[in-house]
Amino acid sequence: MDVPALVWWLTILGIAGLLLFDFFFHVRQAHVPTLREAAVWSALYVGIALLFGVGVWVFGGAEPGAEYFAGYVTEKALSVDNLFVFLVIMGSFRVPRADQQKALLFGIVFSLVARTGFIFLGAALIERFAWVFYVFGLILLLTAGNLLRPEGGEDHPDNLMVRLARKLFRASDTYDGDRLFTMRDGRRVMTPMLLVMIALAGTDVLFALDSIPAIFGLTQNVYLVFTATAFSLLGLRQLYFLIDGLLDRLIYLAYGLAVILAFIGVKLILHALHENNVPFINDGEPVNVTEISTGLSLSVIVVVLLVTVAASLASPRGRAQNAVSAVRRHAQEYLEVEKEPARREEVFRELAAAEARLRELPDRQRARVAEDDRLAALVRRAHAEHEASEQGPG
Incomplete structure (x- = not known):
């Protein structure tokens, strides 16, 4: 599918326009998005992505259309997985809820810029070196294996970029709204908000190392790779608040x-064998193997995601984990993050609602929760502080 330069520029301007609209009409004024606001705008961005895919299908053909949708669904699923890491970063840096939007939007913009660079680099490598498909396939197989390993502890995301920033600039320990710099003792210092953005940027680079090989395994058309990646990132901020x-x-x-990543990895290696020119494989001649079609790829991706989500939502363990995490998050937010009295009262109500859901769990799940002494101590602290605030100074 050949894409004229005019279409490229119109697409880029359209994506940039959506990001600017998001900033000036939603993020510029710090606030906590309501569930309705997050749902409406998430649906709007998904709708735009789907309409764009229909346009590709109508004007470009069924094959490019299927490639776009397979790429978009895969990248969207990977972006949801990335939200887990965003949640850890926000919690580790204790970002106030109302100020999280700005950090998220920056992360999305940086991710789009970084991935665009990786896309063009990947396309250039693929055009010149057929063996790159072997590399991409192995990266995805290794990533798939890494996803199956038990998760480590949720350490503070003090990555290389954050450590470098701390050395180069003075940093304050407290936030000043969503400002990146503030004045302390007559000196201009950076706030933790800037460190949050740096942490997000550092993790976005790592995310790109997984997502770009994945989408190149579904289509090698640079325009489709770029648009599927861009539309999967647009609306990620709203999705964060909707499904957090x-x-x-x-x-x-x-x-x-x-x-999914293992499946795409195998697909890439099969394609690499079909296009083989590596001397030590089949004497540098193409290998006669069956390649996986785009239609089959799209079907596998959609079915796996539907089964995964359905199994997660139906799982008693998932329900218990969700309830425990909600209680812990709201208690920490009440004690360590929020300072505004009105917002703290709202967070405490959310904590009480989460505790009520915890009490509704089956006896077996509640027994496991009761063994978590750290969670119990955290909740007791939140209730004691709330009672003290209600009684007042006297």
């Missing part, structure tokens, strides 16, 4: 993504 309470419920998402 359900993220912990998706306990089998990593397994589903592992299956």
Whole structure:
């Protein structure tokens, strides 16, 4: 599918326009998005992506259309998995809820810029070196195996970029709204908000190393790779606020993504064998292997995701994990993050609702929760502080 330069520029301007609209009409004024706001805008961005795919199908043909949808669905699923890491970063840096939008939008913009660079680099490598498909395939197989490993602890995301920033600039320990710099003792210092953005940027680079090989395994058309990646990132901010309470419920998402990435990895290696020119494989001649069609790829991706999500939502373990995580998150937010009295009262109500859901769990799941002494101590602290605030100074 040949794409004229005019279409490229119109697409880029359209995506940039959506990002600017998002900033000036939603992010510029710090606030906590309501569930309705997040749902409406998430649906709008998904609708735009689907309409674009229909346009590709109508004007470009069924094969490019299927390639776009396979790429979009895969990248969207990977972006949801990335939200888990965003949640850890926000919690580790104790970002106030109302100020999280700006950090998220920056992360999305940086991710789009970084991935665009990787896309053009990947396309250039593929055009010159057929063996790159072997490399991409192995990367995806290794990533799939890594997703199946037990998760480590949720350490503070003090990555290389954050450590470098701390050395080069003075940093304050407290936020000043969503400002990146503030004045402390007559000196201009950076706020933790800037460190959050740097942490997000660092993790986005790592995410790109997985997502770009994955989508090149579904289509080698640079325009489709770029648009599927861009539209999967647009609306990610709204999706964060929409499903942040359900993220912990998706306990089998990593397994589903592992299956998808392994499947695409195998597809890439089969394609590499079909196009082989590596001297030590079949004497540098193409290998007669069966390649996986785009239609089959799209079907496998959709079915695996549907089964993964359905199994996660139906799982008692997922329900229990979601309830525990919600209680812990709200208690930490009340004690360590929020300072505004009105917002703290709202968070405490959310904590009480999460505790009520915890009490509704089956006896077996509640017994496991009761063994978590750290969670119990955290909740007691939140209730004691709330009671003290209600009684007042006297």
